Amino acid sequence: MKIDFSQKPKKSLGQNFLIDNNIIKKIIEIGEINNNSTVMEIGPGYGSLTELLVNKSPKNIIVIEKDIKLYKLLKEKFITCDNIKILNKDVLDVIKKKNLNKNIIVYGNLPYNISTKILSTLILLKKWPPWYHTLILMFQKEVADRIIAKTNTKAYGRLAVLSNWRLVVKKHFDVSNNCFFPKPKVTSTVLSFRPIKNNKFKLKNPKNLEKITQLFFSNRRKMINKSVKKIFKEDKLIVDNLNINLKQRPGELKSEIFHNIACQYEKLFG
């Protein structure tokens, strides 16, 4: 695919465009698109992924591009496609909307500066199961490593705990920095996510989990007893029921423990 990169890439919008056709094809294949699918793309840029999505002939395609110039180029490029809706919006506003179709397959070579914000917004949606069926997203490798990190590793922290709460995460492959223009400094990784429809730890206000993980992991090297005390004061019954060793550090606790703590916190304090 030959793209005329007619304007200077904007760093502020995380513009690193994919230029490797094999990688683009591999990403598209992950989603198992059929004629009945609705597909969304976050940040289509010049439309290199979008083109292949169109070739798969899904029922509907929604693409969201914040850059007005790229939006105009996309409007021109896909002028003959009647199943594509091109929005000049901020994706963070669109994904919170209540009127989105169900079962959408979401693609995104994400703008790196807001990639974790996009993911956490998709996890913390009030309505669950959510409107999306699958997320197929590319992150900087370092961020992807934090998302899939296991307990007792350096990368394990808030992102893994949040992701494990509502999503099943799968790593697909790494993408060399040579596959982009302009070339970023780091390697990227493609992950996919499926919502867990019936997770054990339900929260009325998912932000409570964010609050809890923030509290614990801002004291990563300290034993958890202080954080637990801060939340539950001296309520021994609750602490006993959590079944945790207060001498452990946050990185040693499985994700479910944090999910449980958030539930107990919500029961007590709303």
Ligand code: SAM
């Ligand atoms: N998908 C294209 C590709 O792979 O070549 C472009 C990927 S580039 C990493 C990220 C794209 O997201 C850019 O086109 C950028 O303008 C767009 N973008 C950045 N912030 C955005 C936001 N808040 N909402 C929607 N699009 C955004």
